[in-house]
Amino acid sequence: MEYFLQQTINGITLGAVYGLIAIGYTMVYGIVGMINFAHGEIYMIGAFVAVIVFTLLGMMGVTWVPAAVLIVLVTSMLFTAAYGWAVERIAYRPLRGSFRLAPLISAIGMSIFLQNYVQLLQGARVKSIQPVVTGAIPLIETGHFQVAVTYIQILIIVLTVLLMIGFSLLITRTRFGRAQRACEQDQTMAALLGIDVDRTISMTFMIGAILAAVAGVMVTLYYGVVDFFIGFQAGLKAFAAAVLGGIGSLPGAMLGGFLIGLVEAYWSAYFSIEYKDIATFSILILVLIFRPTGLLGRPDVEKV
Amino acid sequence: MTLLKVENLTMRFGGLTAVDDLSFTANAGDITAIIGPNGAGKTTVFNCITGFYKPTRGRIGLGALDLAQMSGHTIAANARVARTFQNIRLFPRMTVLENLIVAQHNKLMRASGFTLAGLFGLPGYRQAEKAAVEKAKAWLDRIDLLGRADDEAGNLPYGAQRRLEIARAMCTDPVLLCLDEPAAGLNARESAELNRLLLDIRQRDGVSLLLIEHDMNVVMGISDHIVVLDYGKRIADGTPAEIRADPAVIRAYLGEPEGDAA
Numbered sequence: 001m002e003y004f005l006q007q008t009i010n011g012i013t014l015g016a017v018y019g020l021i022a023i024g025y026t027m028v029y030g031i032v033g034m035i036n037f038a039h040g041e042i043y044m045i046g047a048f049v050a051v052i053v054f055t056l057l058g059m060m061g062v063t064w065v066p067a068a069v070l071i072v073l074v075t076s077m078l079f080t081a082a083y084g085w086a087v088e089r090i091a092y093r094p095l096r097g098s099f100r101l102a103p104l105i106s107a108i109g110m111s112i113f114l115q116n117y118v119q120l121l122q123g124a125r126v127k128s129i130q131p132v133v134t135g136a137i138p139l140i141e142t143g144h145f146q147v148a149v150t151y152i153q154i155l156i157i158v159l160t161v162l163l164m165i166g167f168s169l170l171i172t173r174t175r176f177g178r179a180q181r182a183c184e185q186d187q188t189m190a191a192l193l194g195i196d197v198d199r200t201i202s203m204t205f206m207i208g209a210i211l212a213a214v215a216g217v218m219v220t221l222y223y224g225v226v227d228f229f230i231g232f233q234a235g236l237k238a239f240a241a242a243v244l245g246g247i248g249s250l251p252g253a254m255l256g257g258f259l260i261g262l263v264e265a266y267w268s269a270y271f272s273i274e275y276k277d278i279a280t281f282s283i284l285i286l287v288l289i290f291r292p293t294g295l296l297g298r299p300d301v302e303k304v
Numbered sequence: 305m306t307l308l309k310v311e312n313l314t315m316r317f318g319g320l321t322a323v324d325d326l327s328f329t330a331n332a333g334d335i336t337a338i339i340g341p342n343g344a345g346k347t348t349v350f351n352c353i354t355g356f357y358k359p360t361r362g363r364i365g366l367g368a369l370d371l372a373q374m375s376g377h378t379i380a381a382n383a384r385v386a387r388t389f390q391n392i393r394l395f396p397r398m399t400v401l402e403n404l405i406v407a408q409h410n411k412l413m414r415a416s417g418f419t420l421a422g423l424f425g426l427p428g429y430r431q432a433e434k435a436a437v438e439k440a441k442a443w444l445d446r447i448d449l450l451g452r453a454d455d456e457a458g459n460l461p462y463g464a465q466r467r468l469e470i471a472r473a474m475c476t477d478p479v480l481l482c483l484d485e486p487a488a489g490l491n492a493r494e495s496a497e498l499n500r501l502l503l504d505i506r507q508r509d510g511v512s513l514l515l516i517e518h519d520m521n522v523v524m525g526i527s528d529h530i531v532v533l534d535y536g537k538r539i540a541d542g543t544p545a546e547i548r549a550d551p552a553v554i555r556a557y558l559g560e561p562e563g564d565a566a
Contacts, residue, residue, distance in 0.1 A: 175416060175433075178398070178406040185395045192354060192387055193476055194380035194410040 002140055006147045007269040008262065013153045013222070015261020016160035020215040021238030022245070022253035023167065024208025030184045030248045031204050032096070037107040038087050040235015041114035042080050042209045046216025047226040048118060049076040054129045054220070065132060069155075069221070076213040083114075084209025085202055093198070111232070119228040128225045156218045163214060164254050167207075171250060180204060184248075233277075237264075240284040246297020255295060307332040307512050308353075308480060313362035313372075315348050315536075322348040324536035326362075330480075330529070335506055335513045337523045339547075340533035341556060346516045347390065349533075350482050353514075354387045355379040366480065381410050386478035388469045390485045390516075396458025400449055400468060403457050404440035407475035412436055443471040447501065463494040467501065474505065480512050481505070487519040495519055499526050524548070532556070 021043050028036045053072045062068050091110045095102045136150040171177040182190040183200045191197050219234070220226055241260040245252025260280055267279040287294060308330040315323040323345045330336040338346050351357045353364055355375040364371040369383050379385050395403055415432030444450040447467040452460065457468060466486060473481055486502070487495045503526055505511055517523045523530065523544070530547045532540040534556040540547055547553055 175409060175412045178402060179409055181398055181402075182395050182406045182409075185397060186393055188356070189389075189393045189395070190406075191377045192380055193407045193472070194377050195406070196377045196381075198376075 002142055002145045002147045003269065005140070006145075007265045009147075009149050009153060011262035011265030012258060013156050013261070014264060015241075015258035016156050017215045017219055017222075017257075018234070018238045018241045018260050019254045019257025020160055020163065020211045020218075021234060022241040022257045023164075023250060024212050025239050025242040026245070026247055026250060026253040027180075027204050027208050029242070031180065031201055032092065032103070033100075034092070034103045035107065035239065036087075036092075036205075036208075037104070037235070038091070038110035038114060039208065039212060040231035040233075040238070041111050041118075042083055042087070042231070043212040043216045043234055043238075044226070044228065044231030045083055045114065045118065046076045046080045046209075046213030047220045047230060048122060048127070048216075048228075049079045049213070050217040050220040051127050051129055051226055054132060058130070068132065069217075073214065073217050076217050077210045080209040080213035080216070081206040084205040084212075087114075088202055088205040093201075111235075115228050115231065122228065124228065126225050126227045129220065131224055132221055152218075152221050156222065159214065159218065163211060167211070168250065170207075176200075176203065237277075237280055240280055243284055244287050244294055246294025249294065249296045249298070252294055252296035305332045306330075307334075307366065308336075308514065309363075309365040310349070310353075311363045311365065313349065313352060313364065314360045315345070315352055315357055316360045322536050323352070323359075326533070326536065326538055328531045328538060328541060330512060330514055332479075332512050333506065333510065334528040335502065335515060335526050336529045336531065337515045337517055337527040338531050338533060339517065339523055340539075343535075344533040345536040346533055347484060348536075350387065350484055350514075350516060353482060354385060380476050380478075384477060384479045385482065386473035386476045386480070387482040388466075388473050388484060388486060390488060392462075392465045392469055394457040394465055394469055394472070397456055399454050400444065400457050400460065401437070401440055401453040403468060403472050404443055404475045405436050407472045408436040408439065408477075411477070439475060443475060446504070447471050463490055463497075466490065466494075466498070470501065470505075474509065474511070478511055480514060482514045484516045485518060486515070487517055487522045490519075492521075495522060498522065502526055 021039065024039045024042070025036060028034065028039070050072050053075045054068065057068050057071060062071070087110055091106045092103050095106055133152040133155060136148040138146055138148045140147040171180060179190065179195045179200050182193070182195060183197050187197050237260055238257065241256035242253045243256070244259060245254070245256030260283070263283060264276050264280055268276045271279070306329045310329070311327050313323055313326045314321065326349065338349060340346055348357065352359045353371055355371065358375070359372045362372060366383050366385065371379060371383055371385065374383060395406065398406065412432055416429045441450065441453070444453055447470070449460070449464055449468060457465065460468060470483065470486065487498055490498060499522055502513060506513060515527065527544055530542065530544055531538060532547060532553050539556055540550045540553045542550070
């Protein structure tokens, strides 16, 4: 029981990270109907910026943890937003209106490019930082087992939940959210009502990138190590999460993220840690076969 | 006073000339109807006016602007031309009210100082948002949909969706409203209601209307001025009475078998 509780805490933490990345996949799919395979790389870049800025702050002697984390978050968000914007502008916008596979291939190309670009600039070796947020709150102690939630886990979960609430409000309540949903449902009509569709799409990529940056920073804090390849796997898992929840559905992406995180944690704990990725991706395959619209997705209505 | 001045408009698709050297004008405050048999090029004219197509040749003057050189959202934002479609294009998964608020995007965007003021919830922006909701509600009242403000637009009955689409176009504050077959699929009562709504829009809001329509009750009942197209060319131009008596029109269009000339 204690073990189960501990794994649940770990799973939710992991799921929060997947959920944040998954929102980017699902939003972009919703508005331009493509899978942005370079999104995992944006997350990876967010993590690298975090490592670099943490190291710089350490050198400059900024030791007050909340300030350091805040500075890192903001810097990382700014960088990834710029990358997100640029990727759309360079690799996807020129192909809009082209055949369906074109942006997909371009996305895979962008993903490979960004991986190699980071590898060349930062080296292929694993980069690490000293633990920044340390300590834990013990919840249950039995003789031989202690259930604890670490401060960093609390930070990840709380920040993710806040972001998800803020983000849902942004989409449902604000002018930008309305424009975003309008573009999602009918871009030409949105343009006829005076909405700048290009701008809305750019904003969507930037917001997705910002959420991925938060995930990148959190993972850096959680594990303390990054390399140029982390975006690929996290990206695929977040993609699985988005599909599980129903691609195009925002609550679906969040739910899918948490579910994938939990499955991974339980599988690692009770079966075999080596096969945890197989478990995750088996879910992706099963969902695609038996419920292609995902848990919260709606059936794709043919657009005329 | 002339509002819209179409000069020598030509639109070719490969070998097909859909609109052939067409010139006509629409006066401010008028309801101008474009009629003609199927395939005469009416919708193509609309698509040129609203920036869907870039005309092969010609000028579409609206004030000092040339709509033929504009595209995308700038036509609604800068030229203030709004449009509805033959097949309804509401945002089906947004609420009825949201459909009307999203049409006021530009006004809110200016009020929000391009996001910044909106981000911090400054009073000026909140006021603008409130005004947008008020305006949307006033329109819902006018089209008898106030009770369904929070329903998804896709769930409304067909006639109500048509009215909502017109209200949404009006929420962009247009000077010219282009309606592509607004009476299509409406029954006699609904089409009479539509006539009243369109006349009301012209009178109360001072908006000029450009109308493609097959329903002759609507066309003859409310138009001030009718332009008749056939094979992309203008074959007649005048008041409803003149058009009714024009032999070229009767030959091309009204001379078809009795009943709904569509």
